Amino acid sequence: MQQILRAALAACGLAAASTCALAQTPYPAAPITLVVPFAAGSGTDSVARTLGQKLAERLGQPVLVDNRPGANAQLGAQFVAKARPDGYTLFMATNTSHSANPALYGNLKYDPIKDFTPVARVGELPFALAVHPSVPARSLTELIAHARAHPGRLSYATPNSTSLVAMESIKQITGIDILGVPYRSSPQAMADLVGGQVQVYVVDLGSGRSMLTSDKLRTLGVTTTQPSALLPGVPPIGRVVKGFDLTSWNGIFGPAGMPPGVVQRLHAELQAVLAEKETQDKLAQIGFQVWPSKTPEAFARYVAEQLAHWRGLIQQAGIRPE
Structure with a gap:
């Protein structure tokens, strides 16, 4: 029994020494996982892969993108909130998980403030309102008039909170009746819009740009306050729908309790990545506007x-928590 006890104590000592050595190893000493709460092919996924590749080059460790779509970004957020706060699990978050969900869901299983460590804001991703060509509207004004004349006849896709809140805000402000249809991912929603299963969709430029500029859809407005150079001639929604004000932002978080030194290292490296012209040019191709935060605070x-x-916004749109 004494021999077993001595062996166990020795094993514990080795484990403690190993843990201590790992803690003293300069960060990062292993690959980093960057969780994306949306499907591959979404705008947020494109941003994450661009930043992940550049961040890996600077850190000297792979940055692996892990897509965990579902429940309007809740699944990915819950996974990261429960991860070890060692800097090896990060979250490519958006306004969906950290701005809208707390007001959209009455029983949210994570707290966007208490359960996460803010690392860096990276920018904003414009969205655009598009319709299927079967809709007899060539402007947002004409779409509103058509919807008023045919209440409940049109439907819109909603795979994320930006699409949902944008359309519900437009409905509330203009008094039109369009049915929302939930989707699991942006690519699936776009496929059904092109196929005519739904007639309206507020889509991010990252996943929808190729279709938004094709003859398969008609693009009627952008969510930004200024027109987008990627969609020439398409006016901001706010010019037609007075009071419409919506920004879709992206940022990187870790679980609550991350070491300050790791947070500062990641923030500094992300600042450097976002300052590179190559990064800015690549992100600009999907309409993403780089807008880094000066500090984690x-x-x-x-x-x-x-x-x-x-x-x-959600209260004004009349959306009740689920």
């Missing part, structure tokens, strides 16, 4: 502000 304040802003 500044990003934390922005997240809190957007949480309150989106709560107001």
Whole structure:
């Protein structure tokens, strides 16, 4: 028995020494997982893969993108919130998971503030409102008039909170009646819009740009306050729908309790990546506007502000929590 006890104590000592050595190893000492709460091919996925590749080059370790779509970004957020806060599991979050979901769901299983460590805001991704060619509208004004004349006859796709809140805000402000149809992913929603199964969709430029500029769809408005150079001639929705104000942002988080030194290292490396012209040019191809936070603390304040802003948007749109 004494021999077994001595062996066990020795094993514990070796384990402790191993853990201590790992803790003292300069970060990062292993591959990093970057969780994306949307499907491959989505705008957020494209941004994550671009940044992940560049970040890997600077850190000297692979950055592996892990797509965990489902439940309007809740599945990915829950996974990261429960991960070890060692800097090896990161989250490519958006306003869906960290601004809108708290007001959309009454029983959210994560807290966007308490359960995460803000690392860096990276920018914003414009969305555009498109319709199937079967809809007899060549402008947003004509779409609103058509919807008023045919209440409940049109349907729109909603694979994320931006699409949902954008359309529900438009409906509330203009008084039109269009049916929302939930989708699991942006590519699936886009496929059904092109196929005519739904007639309206507010889609991110990252996953929808090729179709938005084709003759398979008609693009009527962008969610940004200024027109997009990628969609010449397409006006901002706010010019037609007075009071419409919606920004879709992207940022990187880790689980709550990350070491400050790791957070500062990641923030600094992301700042350097986002400052590269090659990165900016590649992201610009999907309409993504680089807009980094100056510090992790500044990003934390922005997240809190957007949480309150989106709560107001959702309440104004008349959306009740599920």
